[in-house]
Amino acid sequence: MGKQAVDILSIDVPRLIKLLNSALAEEWLAYYQYWIGARLMEGPMRSEIEPELLLHATQELNHAVLVVDRIIQLRGIPVLHPQDWFKHSHCKYDAPEDPYVEVILEQNLQGERCAIHRYKEIADYTSGKDHTTHQMATTILNEELEHENDIEDWLTDIKRMKQELKKIRM
Numbered sequence: 001m002g003k004q005a006v007d008i009l010s011i012d013v014p015r016l017i018k019l020l021n022s023a024l025a026e027e028w029l030a031y032y033q034y035w036i037g038a039r040l041m042e043g044p045m046r047s048e049i050e051p052e053l054l055l056h057a058t059q060e061l062n063h064a065v066l067v068v069d070r071i072i073q074l075r076g077i078p079v080l081h082p083q084d085w086f087k088h089s090h091c092k093y094d095a096p097e098d099p100y101v102e103v104i105l106e107q108n109l110q111g112e113r114c115a116i117h118r119y120k121e122i123a124d125y126t127s128g129k130d131h132t133t134h135q136m137a138t139t140i141l142n143e144e145l146e147h148e149n150d151i152e153d154w155l156t157d158i159k160r161m162k163q164e165l166k167k168i169r170m
């Protein structure tokens with residue numbers, strides 16, 4: 001994107017870049033949280049859920065690519081040091097210290113809800129002002145909504161399975 005093209009955007013570009021850098025840091029933390037959690041996970045439906053969590057991880061990394069490309073187009077500087085991820089991220093990184101599947105899924109669910117909030121904020125901020133960023137944020141937002149839905153479905157299935165097992169034992 002040319003300098004003039006950035007200058008004529010009727011938006012506070014430094015503020016937008018700050019939001020995008022938060023999103024970038026959050027994507028990397030989400031990627032790692034999925035990636036490490038999937039490998040440690042134990043409990044019911046593990047073999048079905050593990051590959052799905054790894055797919056979510058890959059999708060988070062793809063989001064990071066979209067976001068970093070946009071920061072560069074806007075002539076901003078993306079977060080350069082991993083130690084700065086925590087400074088920019090407003091989403092929590094939950095270390096999977098308890099590998100039980102429901103705990104891991106709950107941690108990832110909180111991450112997704114935080115990401116949904118972030119991309120809604122970016123989409124709202126750029127609406128009618130920066131079409132390209134708005135479109136990107138909306139595309140990512142839809143995937144985060146799908147991720148949230150996937151996790152809620154697995155948690156429901158596990159709960160249901162536990163209830164059925166209880167009935168058999170009674």
Ligand SMILES: [Fe+2]
Pocket residue numbers: 027030059060063115140144
């Ligand atoms: Fe993401």
Ligand SMILES: [Fe+2]
Pocket residue numbers: 030056060112115143144147
């Ligand atoms: Fe996600």
